[in-house]
Amino acid sequence: MERVLRIGLALLCVLLLSPAFADENDTDWKLVSDRNEIQVYMKHRDESRLKTFRGVTRFELKDEFALAAVLNDYGSYPKWLHFVDSAEEFDRRGPLDRSLRFTTQLPWPLADREAVLQADVQQKVTTEEESVMIELINQPDALPPNNDYIRFPEMWGKLGFRRLGDDQVEMTYELILDPGGYIPAWIANILLRDAPYFTLERLRRIILKPEYQNQYYDYLDLLRGPGRPDSTTNIAGQPKS
Structure with missing residues (x-):
């Protein structure tokens, strides 16, 4: 019950405050x-020198837990998340x-950048809709400064x-950031424009790899996927002994 209440409150806050859940038919896009x-x-x-970019794609995904399996594999992030050179978790409240x-490595003479973020998962599962969204919220002061990197002053x-029906899903990746330091806005916008495309193009291929199938995570209330408590995997996503 506590988990259900927590998810409900998170969803309510996001619906009220976050532009991620604005009308998808917004003519500003x-x-x-x-x-x-x-x-x-x-x-x-108007409040930013940079533009917001959103990528959308649809494809077949029978096992929804595969997305959680990919997201839990931090070592794989550079293979699909555009510009990212490394990813690590340094705190977990749940x-x-x-x-x-x-971290991201940029070509000379640009300095390398880093992002410190809170990843907040919101899920909605009803008879009419099923969705899982990870909101990335900038927390630049959550770690001490690192002289080897310029920290993004703004990122979301x-x-x-x-779920669209049957085995089809619609995947969305939306991004706004200010890289900080000296990068002209027109260059930053070109880089941002490419990020949703390459991220989704790689992710929809990687998510189908065998190592990410047949996993189960008890903190996600998903309807599709072979991994269940009574199946051949345990809640950590590993085969039962």
Whole structure:
């Protein structure tokens, strides 16, 4: 019951405060790229020198727990999350609320960057809708400064899916960040525009790899997926002995 209440309160806060759950038909979003069944949209924010980018794609995903398996594999992040060179978890208040640090290597003469974020999972499972969204909230002061990196002064994002019916899902990746330091806004916007496309293109391939199938995580209330308490996997996602 406590977990259900916590998820409900998190969802309520996000619905009220977060632009991630704004109307998907918002006319402020402009289509800037449509290739390989991935649409990338752009929105300008008056309060920021940079633009917000959103990528959307649809594909077949029979086992929804595969997304959790990929997200728990921090070593794999550089293989699919665009610009990310490393990812680590440095704090956990619960399986749905974690603190993460990402680093990215930029070409000379640009300095390398790092992001310190809270990853907050919101899930919604009803008879009419099923979705899991990870909101990435900037926490630049959660770790001491690192002289080897410039820390992003602004960053916010979301990554997740919603069930469309049968085995089809719609995956969304949305990102806004200010890289800090000296990077002209026009260059930063070009880099940001590419991030949703390459992230989703890689993720939808990696999520289907055998090592991410048949997992089970008891903190997610998902309807699809072979991993269940009475199946051949335990709650840690490992085969039962």
